[in-house]
Amino acid sequence: MKESLVRLSGVGKRFGARPVLHGIDAQVTSGSVVSLVGASGSGKTTLLRCMNGLEAIDTGHIDVAGHRIEARISDAELTRLRADVGMVFQDYQLFPHLSVLDNLCLGQQVVRKRSRPEAERRACKLLERVGLAERRSARPSELSGGQRQRVALARALAQDVKLLLLDEPTSALDPRTRDEIVDILHDLVRRSEPALTLILVTHDLHLAEKLADEVWTLEAGRLVTATGTSP
Amino acid sequence: MGRSVKARAWLAGTIAAGLISGQARAADLAEVQSRGELRWGGDLQGGEPYVFEDERDPGTLKGFEVEIADALARELQVRAKFVQTDWSNLVPALERGDFDIILNGLEDTAERRERIRVSAPYFTYGETLTIRRESSYVGLATLRGKPVGTLNQTVAYDLLRRAAVEPVLYEGQQEPYLDLAKGRTEAVLLDHVIADRYGCVLQELRCLPDDVARGHYVVGIGKQADALTRAIDGALARLAESGELRGILTRWQLWDARQTGPAPTSRPPAAHVTERRLTAGHLLLFLQGAWITLLISAFAFALASPLGLVLATVRLYAGRSGRWLAAAYVEVFRGTPLLLQLYVLYFGLADVIRLSPFTAAVLGLALNYGAYEAEVYRAALSAVPVGQTEAARALGFSFWQSLRHVVFPQALRTALPAVTNDFVGLLKDSSLISVITVVELTKRMTILAVELRDWITPGLLCAGLYFALSFPLARLARRIERRLEPAPPPAPETPA
Secondary structure, three states: OOOEEEEEEEEEEEEOOEEEEEEEEEEEEOOOEEEEEEOOOOOHHHHHHHOOOOOOOOEEEEEEOOEEEOOOOOHHHHHHHHOOEEEEEOOEOOOOOOOHHHHHHHHHHHOOOOOHHHHHHHHHHHHHHOOOHHHOOOOHHHOOHHHHHHHHHHHHHOOOOOEEEEEOOOOOOOHHHHHHHHHHHHHHHHHOOOOOEEEEEOOOHHHHHHHOOEEEEEEOOEEEEEOOOOO | OOOOOOHHHHHHHHHHHHHHHHHOOOOOHHHHHHHOEEEEEEOHHHEOOOEEEOOOOOOOEEOHHHHHHHHHHHHOOOEEEEEEOOHHHHHHHHHHOOOOEEOOOOEOOHHHHHHOEEOOOOEEEEEEEEEEOOOOOOOHHHHOOOEEEEEOOOHHHHHHHHOOOEEEEEOOOOHHHHHHHHOOOOEEEEEHHHHHHHHOOOOOEEEOOOOOOEEEEOOEEOOOOHHHHHHHHHHHHHHHHHOHHHHHHHHOOOOOHHHHOOOOOOOOOOOOOOOOOOOHHHHHHHHHHHHHHHHHHHHHHHHHHHHHHHHHHHHHHOOHHHHHHHHHHHHHHHHOOHHHHHHHHHHHOOOOOOOOHHHHHHHHHHHHHHHHHHHHHHHHHHHOOHHHHHHHHHOOOOHHHHHHHHHHHHHHHHHHHHHHHHHHHHHHHHHHHHHHOOOOHHHHHHHHHHHHOOOHHHHHHHHHHHHHHHHHHHHHHHHHHHHOOOOOOOOOOOOO
16 A cells, blocks of 8 residues: 555645635545646645645644644745655746756755756756757746746756645646646656656646546635545 | 035036136126125135134124125225135136135135235234144154145145145045044144144144244235225225224234234245146046045945845845844935045044044945945845745745845846946945045046146046946946846747
């Protein structure tokens, strides 16, 4: 039986007086892909951001890859946790002042303390894997949306994370580019060693169907269906 | 003998005066009498005992020269009217016709006689050498090579240059003595009227008994005003004869043996013998001034820029008390004049920390510009999208790592054009440091303008050098701006 990499226990979150997450219990087994769906404003992105501490939770706790997120958690503990949890943002948030290669190397050097040659080797391998080896010297502003999404993905993976959080990875892309990203993600999940666990927020049913082992549906901050899970 | 510190007004005034000096038109006697008013120019900053405002009755003027002016006007059967003018501007202002006579501690020199008419003397002054109480100097000759304070455009300055000491120029008459007491100079040479009131009275100082030289205060009159000159001379003679002049000087405790003693053995020193044309030596001095300006500006900005970044960072990211302190710093240093800050730093804090003029200039400019840079960086840091910090934090960067590797590099690029612009501003504001005795480019220009009696050539030269220093920077700022313009829209979607 596979162990669980993420376990949410009674996770609650409010923005001011407005509750956005109501006591969510769920778990994600290592190596699985969970798709988080729901209407706009249902709390999907907030839940995703709680899983790497970009949003603080108010009640309950989340165990992620051996770290525990609680309402009161130190900045240092969050920094340690994030080294194991990658995130790809909806608007990519590549570093505009750095080349593609440097975008992939900076985190490795600063957080993983890798030497520059080592970081570059890993970065080049990943760029090849997402089909962007040729654009390593380009600035993010010179890339198309799909290319930026692939760089963002590679940047997160370069950190050797155990869990990858993706926020709407295909929402800003045309259908053809979207299919390419889906293929890359699919390939990633199959080929990653050790196994990579993915949680993705999406409206894209094609993506959810093709990749997800489990689909969680959120409605007004409550987890209403969690197919294949045992909370 | 007052000196205003309004260097810029001075510069504007002297250049303007220079432009029209060819058509000088100081009024003559007929005009004065038909107007019923004798307008006399002086500078209130010269203070007691020359001409100053009555502290108990602001708006009323007092001083021995006020009384002499009133007496002269009475003799001419007109009223006296005081016209406030920056002391160093008195001669050009007379030529421009701003007033009819100069009556404000104007020393009789050959150089002045070439430019304007002067009356018979109304007062004899002695050049007094003031030293620290424990010093053993006995005269100018023993001060060779030593720094000696004085005021620009004075006979004392000419004497110092001939004595091969190192003259240090001040803008007001109290500062030279304060600096002497602090040990920044070795002596001060100025008229006894000033020395008696500001120097000899300080506990740390003493004045040497023998005058270094003697000279006269005279009334300055327009070059073409023959009748007015005769009338003033006649009036002065009558005042002397009737004893009224002596009465005035006695009331102001200015009557002494000098007034009745033998005339000075030698004429007041003729102006320092200078080549009246711009020479290679002058150009070299100008280049030195430009070098000082550049050096001080560069050092000051090298401090101001990081200071601004630290202040902006504290203001944006620190706790409440840190934010408050940084905001207070910015408001105080932005909200008070740089000139005042320089005075406080150099003279005000001299008991606590004795800074050299160069250090005080660099620090003063850096502290002031640090406040401006803080605002530039604050705007630039705020302009970096929050998502960038989140992306860095999500990669596992600590807060400081995300600032250092992601936020700062982007903010610095945004701030660069404004920062370069501020450096150009600082380069020009550095002219204010002449108030703390640094002879930089503008000060060099004002000194030379007086020597050459030409405001246009040194003025243009000075402007040209400022331009040569700032223009490349302005170009650099524009290039950087162009480079930092928003990136072109992303290339069309293409499968890689």
